[in-house]
Amino acid sequence: MDSTPVALRFTLPELTQLLQSKEEKPDTSALFQIIEETRSSRYDSVCIPLTNDKWRQRWHEMCIVEDETKPRDPSAEQKAELWRSGVVAFKREEVIPTTLDEATSIIGLASDWIYLDSPDEWVRHDSELALLQELAYANYLSISNVILPPPRNREHVASYARAVNAALGSLGYTSKIQLSIRMPVYYPSVAPKISSETVSLVPPSEKDIGTSWEIWDSIRSICDSNPRLSISLDLTPPLPPSATLLQRWFGEPLRHVFLPAASFIPNAKGYPVLTKATQSFIRDVVKLRPTIILSQVSAKVHTAGGSSSYLQYVRHLEKTSPAIVAQETEGTVENFSKGWHDWLQAPLQPLQDNLGSLTYDIFERCPAKYDQYEKAVCLALLDRPPNKPINIYVVGAGRGPLVDCSFRALERSGRKASIFAVEKNPSAFVTLQERNQTSWSSQVRLIYGDMRKMPLPPDNEKADIIVSELLGSFGDNELSPECLDGVMRILKPNGTSIPVxxxxxxxxxxxxxxxxxxxxxxxxxxxxxxxxxxxxxxxxxxxxxxxxxxxxxxxxxxxxxxxxxxxxxxxxxxxxxxxxxxxxxxxxxxxxxxxxxxxxxxxxxxxxxxxxxxxxxxxxxxxxxxxxxxxxxxxxxxxxxxxxxxxxxxxxxxxxxxxxxxxxxxxxxxxxxxxxxxxxxxTAPEPRSPPRTASPPPAPRHGATLRPTTPGATISPLLDALSPLVPPGSPSPPPGGRGGRRSLPQIGTGPTKSTTTLVKxxxxxxxxxxxxxxxxxx
Structure with missing residues (x-):
């Protein structure tokens, strides 16, 4: 099985220093040398920025007004407008990759200063244009993956999502480029800047953990769940201990996982390892085959192991992942299904359609199922009186695997029985005839036809045990109930169906x-x-x-x-x-x-x-x-x-x-x-019980409306009904009062009862x- 891809990310200062240290060759650029050296260190790809600080500086000079109280240079404004109109392109010294050879193994990073959700409308506008320009350049070089900077401002996440949607629309149908949004696993209440490679020591709250997914869900919805949009999950912040909260990412289009050296902690010998929570997450997530993006591995964050120890540790986690181990182990469900993951298949309709031999062959390769059937038939035989004739009917016999199970069960139980096999598929019936001659010594009575319409046998040939494998993935979806309804006519009154x-x-x-x-x-x-x-x-x-x-x-x-x-x-x-x-x-x-x-x-x-x-x-x-x-x-x-x-x-x-x-x-x-x-x-006020000496108010007649009894009163019927009655002997109310009622208490001041209701x-x-x-x- 292919290993989980691992990429090495270079920050812009690291990459700039490396490029300056390389000697240009006539047929090999400095960047291509770095890429080849990285791949020779057993990394699958390189993650680098698409542009450098010269582009950031030019954009900043054109688009950012440092002091709004001072008049803007007209030439700067004109440059900005020309750039916005598309007249001004990149300069060679502003971009990092320039050739197809370099781009083949690159995961591109859009500039992290691009601020699509800025509180300033003009910054959002010009950031979007900058992003479109970078993506157009990446598309020109056929870079297949570009990671966008993370959203920073939840107040304007809709603007961020709209800009991303516009970027997806600008790529065209022929483009192969995939966009991925860098998302921290949670948004801490107090934390360093998102683009930082340092680890926040602030433990996440439930709200912090949920916010990141909520932001992604808003972006995904506005982008109409575009299949070109994915997640790059940033594990720079420490992972929360709750596995349940992390499971939600497994159902998302997870393409990359950022794992900087600062996320590792030293073990007793100084070697870099991950916390237990992060170890568990990586072991679980590798089954989805995202690209693990390591960074700052040469920064000597840890005292032992060197730069290669981070990659070695990730490979160790992959090899010890329960999911990967199961996929590599012969005979397991995970090993059998690894080529079929998340692939939509139409359910079989064996009643309506005659299956092919290859389909039968695939399902007959499951020894676990037939072991269970053999045990079941054996137990059913042992529960029947000894020395009495037994008839076993295998209905929907196919190519005969349940007939084999029945013979093994007879041998295992020491009982004797007559075996009948019923099959409607004319082609499979040929196989049954051949197997009856070559494997079963003509001991099986073969019956061709639909089990639901087969002739009623004489009483001495009716079934004691009916065996079938008509079950579908939902139990009844291959119409086992309808098929067995018809065949139960041949079952003796004390007969057994397998399955029950x-x-x-x-x-x-x-x-x-x-x-x-x-x-x-x-x-x-x-x-x-x-x-x-x-x-x-x-x-x-x-x-x-x-x-x-x-x-x-x-x-x-x-x-x-x-x-x-x-x-x-x-x-x-x-x-x-x-x-x-x-x-x-x-x-x-x-x-x-x-x-x-x-x-x-x-x-x-x-x-x-x-x-x-x-x-x-x-x-x-x-x-x-x-x-x-x-x-x-x-x-x-x-x-x-x-x-x-x-x-x-x-x-x-x-x-x-x-x-x-x-x-x-x-x-x-x-x-x-x-x-x-x-x-x-x-929360509502509880009705107060009237004093025992008071008589209840008369019930209104059918169809009558409860009304205040005093002219001018505006008390609602509900509140009026909740008012306590006046005990006998109380002084009469003044004229214009409430006709024998006290003033109603304010809502919430009396006894209350809290209930829960469901709002759709x-x-x-x-x-x-x-x-x-x-x-x-x-």
């Missing part, structure tokens, strides 16, 4: 990569209403445990159960031939409530399944349980339900998700919808209504 049941699960997720993939398709509307099979990698599950919620309703766990199916079914209404009259018993609907502990952007939902094969033997792709139930099973990736438009979810909000499984005579489809609520605390703040459209974009054919 299966359950679908759902979780909300954020993934800029998947969102871009869906939106970039030719039929974006249709594709945004289509579930996909995806090996989820660059994603962030947004939900938390339900007990963290502050809302008035009870939220569920991070990943929640939708529905289940049990076989054989007991609730289906059958006709005289044993077939269900309608498919309505297989329709499902559920409303789930998720707690959202930290702010995020909802891009869709991850669907998983868990199945009980028999007894305590099962299959699972539930992320928290799969390694205990069916470890290293590779047959299924999760199902991804996309959204047409992203939905912002604020911190401590509550997400309500409705999902339906619907059907008619020809199709089965899913529809989904989400609403977002914010819990709001409401956002929702999605209903996706795939009526199965208009995607369905599964019966």
């Amino acid at each position: 049941s299966y359950t679908a699960f759902l979780a909300p997720l954020s993934s800029s990569k998947l969102f871009h993939e869906v939106r970039s398709r030719d039929q974006a509307l249709k594709d945004a209403e289509t579930p996909y099979v995806v090996s989820l990698q660059a994603v962030n599950i947004l939900s938390g445990s339900g007990n963290e919620s502050r809302s008035s309703t009870q939220c569920g766990p991070k990943i929640q159960e939708c529905w289940d199916f049990i076989h054989p079914r007991k609730d289906a209404i059958l006709d005289l031939q044993g077939f269900p009259i309608t498919n309505s018993h297989n329709n499902r609907s559920v409303k789930l409530k998720f707690h959202i502990p930290t702010a995020g952007t909802l891009h869709g939902f991850a669907g998983y399944f868990e199945a009980v094969l028999y007894g305590d033997i099962g299959l699972s792709i539930h992320p928290d349980r799969m390694h205990n139930i069916s470890p290293n099973m590779t047959s299924w990736f999760p199902l991804f339900f996309p959204l047409k438009d992203a939905l912002y979810l604020p911190e401590n909000s509550e997400l309500h998700v409705s999902i339906w499984r619907l059907s008619d005579k020809q199709r089965v489809w899913y529809e989904w919808h989400a609403e977002n609520f914010l819990p709001v605390s409401v 703040i956002g929702q999605t459209n209903l996706h795939n209504p009526g199965g208009r974009s995607s369905w599964y054919g019966l």
